[in-house]
Amino acid sequence: MLIVAPADFVSESLIFAIEREFHWITVDQVSTLADACVGFDAPVSLILVEAKQLPEVAAQSERLALLHPSAQIMLIQEDGRQEVSIRDVVTARNVRGVLPMNLKLDVWLSVVRLVLRGGEYFPLSLFEPIIERRRAGATGPAVSFDAPQKPQASQENEVDDFDELTERELQILAMVARGLQNKLIAAALGLSEHTVKIHLHNIITKLGAHNRTEAAAVYHKRRDSGGERRVGDVAVLHAQQTLS
Incomplete structure (x- = not known):
């Protein structure tokens, strides 16, 4: 598993929990997607990317697919608030969802397991602007x-x-x-x-x-x-x- 985020974005205790839950996985961390476009000792099965770097996902998509053909990509953000729009996430064809970092640990690990198995996860908060507009009967x-x-x-x-x-x-x-x-x-x-x-x-x-x-x-x-x-x-x- 590869985490693409600033060094302090993911705690060492969480990395330990990931490797304990998925004993066959080793977690590596880099700060940018450009740094992710290299070979690693083991095949990469999942890339967790800080949500703010979503524009770079499209820019580096071909290189990532070439170097890590089996990897799923998922955005991570500090909480469930809308840092990225559902439009941008859904139209990024190689992104499997958004994972808030403030979920309970067992739920967070369950989402990781889901994505490793080919599933997708989108927190309800991403859809709240759409739901609120409809509830309010927005005109236009x-x-x-x-x-x-x-x-x-x-x-x-x-x-x-x-x-x-x-x-x-x-x-x-x-x-x-x-x-x-x-x-x-x-x-x-x-x-x-x-x-x-x-x-x-x-x-x-x-x-x-x-x-x-x-x-x-x-x-x-x-x-x-x-x-x-x-x-x-x-x-x-x-x-x-x-x-x-």
């Missing part, structure tokens, strides 16, 4: 939640399960794949939780999946394969237009 131009128009089927007329999804279903699937709970999806899209559940049921049926986890796996597989541009752009455009 309506926010668009429309996904881009889906392309026509290929010339070979290959069957594409994603072509069966509506634009709203694509939006919800993108958010499910980011690990968001139904109540957060409902708040962001201005829907009821019941409506989100209905959409999710339809998504699972159309994709031939058994549950939301399988549907999310299909989404990630599609995004990382030949359909990356189409499926990935839906999620990125959605985040840019609705989570600012």
